[in-house]
Amino acid sequence: MHQMFLLIGLGERGGSGVPKIYSGWRSQHWRPPALYEKPEPEQTLLELRMLDLLPERVVEQLRERFGVRFESLEHTARLILATAAIERVVSHNRLLEICDTHAHDLSQLLTRLVREGFLVPDGRSRGMIYHLPGEQLPTPEQVFAGPLQSSEHYAGSSEHNRASSEHNAGSSEHKVELDMQRNDDGCLLSDHIDAPLIDALDRLDAGFREKLEILAEEPRNRERMQKDRMQQVIITLCKEHYLTFNVLANLVKRSPDALRQQYLNGMVKSRQIQLAFPSKPTHERQAYKAYVGGQDEE
Numbered sequence: 001m002h003q004m005f006l007l008i009g010l011g012e013r014g015g016s017g018v019p020k021i022y023s024g025w026r027s028q029h030w031r032p033p034a035l036y037e038k039p040e041p042e043q044t045l046l047e048l049r050m051l052d053l054l055p056e057r058v059v060e061q062l063r064e065r066f067g068v069r070f071e072s073l074e075h076t077a078r079l080i081l082a083t084a085a086i087e088r089v090v091s092h093n094r095l096l097e098i099c100d101t102h103a104h105d106l107s108q109l110l111t112r113l114v115r116e117g118f119l120v121p122d123g124r125s126r127g128m129i130y131h132l133p134g135e136q137l138p139t140p141e142q143v144f145a146g147p148l149q150s151s152e153h154y155a156g157s158s159e160h161n162r163a164s165s166e167h168n169a170g171s172s173e174h175k176v177e178l179d180m181q182r183n184d185d186g187c188l189l190s191d192h193i194d195a196p197l198i199d200a201l202d203r204l205d206a207g208f209r210e211k212l213e214i215l216a217e218e219p220r221n222r223e224r225m226q227k228d229r230m231q232q233v234i235i236t237l238c239k240e241h242y243l244t245f246n247v248l249a250n251l252v253k254r255s256p257d258a259l260r261q262q263y264l265n266g267m268v269k270s271r272q273i274q275l276a277f278p279s280k281p282t283h284e285r286q287a288y289k290a291y292v293g294g295q296d297e298e
Contacts, residue, residue, distance in 0.1 A: 021048070058082050065132075066118065073118075076101050077109060081118055081132070086271065088137065088278040089122075089129045097269065122279060129279060137279045138192035144180070144199070144285060187241055193276050197242040197287050201250055212237060212251055219252035230263060235272055235290045242276045242287035264288060 037044050062070050062081055070078070076099055083098065084090045095106055110130060113119045119130040122137075131137060181189040186204035187196030201209055215236050219225055230252070237243060237251060245264060249256040267273045268281075268288070276287035 021046070054079060054082050055086070058085050061085060069116075069118075076106075077113060077118075080109070080113065084119065084130060084132050087274070088135060089131045091129050092126075094269075131279075136192075138190075138277055139280060140277055140283050140285045142192045143188070143190040143197065143276070193242065195241050195289055197244070197276065198247050199244050199285070199287070201247060216251040216253075219254065227263075231267060231272060234263060234267065234288075238273055238288050238290045240289075242289045244285055244287045246284075248288065 059078070059082065062078070062085060066081075070081070073081070079099060080090060080095060083095065087094075092103070092106060092110065095101075095110075096103060099106060101109070110119065114121050114130070117133065120133050120135070122129050122131065182203065183189055183196055184205065185196070185208040187198050189196055198204065198212075201212075204212075213220065216233060219230055219233055233252065234248065237248065243251075245260055246256050248264075249259045252259065264273065268275060271291045273288045274291045275281060276289065277283055277285075280286065
C-alpha cells in the first residue's frame with residue numbers, strides 16, 4: 001500500500017521527514033531546529049523555534065545603510081549582516097549555529113564582508129568578533145568609570161606634588177564611585193547604554209528592591225523550577241533595566257556560574273535577553289536586559 005502511494009507521488013520515504021522540516025525552516029529564514037537528547041527522562045527532542053533570522057524591519061535598515069550593495073549579497077551574507085544588526089556583534093562560532101555553511105566557507109565569507117566594508121573586525125584569532133561599521137560598543141570600563149575620569153586627573157599631577165598625587169590616586173576609586181550617576185531607584189545611569197543598570201542590590205531604594213524580590217519570589221523559595229518558568233522570571237526582572245549577572249543570581253538565589261551556563265547564555269542566543277557589553281560576553285560585570293524585539297514564538 002505504501003509503495004502504491006509512493007508511485008503516484010502521494011507518499012514519503014521513511015526518514016525524509018526531518019530533512020524536509022530543516023528545509024522548510026530554512027526557507028522561512030527561521031532559526032534551524034535543534035535536535036538533542038535528554039538523559040532523564042530518556043527523550044530525543046526536536047526543538048522548533050520560529051525565530052525570524054531576517055526580520056523585515058532589520059532588512060529595511062540594512063537596505064537604507066548599504067543600498068544596492070546589500071541587494072546584491074547572497075542569502076548567507078544577508079543573514080550575517082542581519083544578525084550583526086540585531087545582536088550588535090557576531091563571531092564565527094555564533095554564525096555556525098545559525099548558518100547552514102561549512103566553517104571554512106564561513107571564514108572566507110567573513111573575510112570578504114570585511115574587505116568590502118560591510119563588517120568591522122575586532123579582536124584576534126578565536127576571540128575575533130565583527131560588527132557593522134559605525135557601531136559604538138559600550139564597555140564595562142566606560143560604564144563603571146563614571147562621567148569624570150578622576151583617576152586620569154589625579155595621575156596628571158606634577159612631579160612637584162608627587163606626594164599629594166599619590167594620596168589622590170589612592171582615593172580615586174572612591175572618587176569615581178561618587179561621580180557615578182544614579183536615578184531615584186539607585187540604578188546606575190550611563191550615556192553609553194540604553195537603559196539604567198542595576199549593579200548592586202544594597203544601592204537600591206528599599207521599595208524598589210522589594211519589588212524586584214517579589215518578582216523573583218518563586219525561584220527564591222524553590223530550588224528546582226521548570227526551565228521556561230525560570231526564563232520568564234529572568235525576562236520580567238530584566239524588562240526595563242540591565243542587571244549584572246551577580247545581581248540576577250542574588251535575586252533568584254542561584255550560583256552566578258550556574259545561572260549563566262544554564263540560562264543566560266542560551267537566552268542571549270535565542271534573543272530573549274541582550275548583553276549590555278556585547279564585545280565582552282564573559283566579563284565579570286556583564287549585564288542583561290530583556291530583548292527589545294521580544295521572545296521566540298512557540
